[in-house]
Amino acid sequence: MLRYNRFQMASGDAQRTWFPEMVEELRKRWRRDLSLPALIELRDEFDSMLHRVRSVRQVHSPVIRCRKCGHVGPAAEPEVSVRSVIIAVGRFGIASLEEAKELEKRWVAHRKAHALDLHGKPALPATAPPPLCRH
Numbered sequence: 001m002l003r004y005n006r007f008q009m010a011s012g013d014a015q016r017t018w019f020p021e022m023v024e025e026l027r028k029r030w031r032r033d034l035s036l037p038a039l040i041e042l043r044d045e046f047d048s049m050l051h052r053v054r055s056v057r058q059v060h061s062p063v064i065r066c067r068k069c070g071h072v073g074p075a076a077e078p079e080v081s082v083r084s085v086i087i088a089v090g091r092f093g094i095a096s097l098e099e100a101k102e103l104e105k106r107w108v109a110h111r112k113a114h115a116l117d118l119h120g121k122p123a124l125p126a127t128a129p130p131p132l133c134r135h
Contacts, residue, residue, distance in 0.1 A: 014062045017078045019053050022046060023092050030094050036110045040082060040120030047080040047119070069133050081118040082107055
């Protein structure tokens, strides 16, 4: 166990995206015939679940130095992307690796066709200024 800001947390929890209870919930909710819009909704739910788990367990992001601006502070919290869900179903044996690869190909084509970001939301236009450092 690592001691961080008075709270005990397992080593590696600060960078973890898929906690055991999330994997178990993914096993319960996964269907082979899941549509891509339904997959995006599932991603939204798992992203919320990740932030709730981190909050309840008082898991804090590691302290880093930003390579762009030199700021020292907590890193951005991990997020669940659509690709993260796809990789997780293959990684945790919920679907075969071949099924996960096929779904990932479908996701890439869908994402390009509908101009979506990593989370399945409409991507920012190319004329928008680059986002500030998220650390």
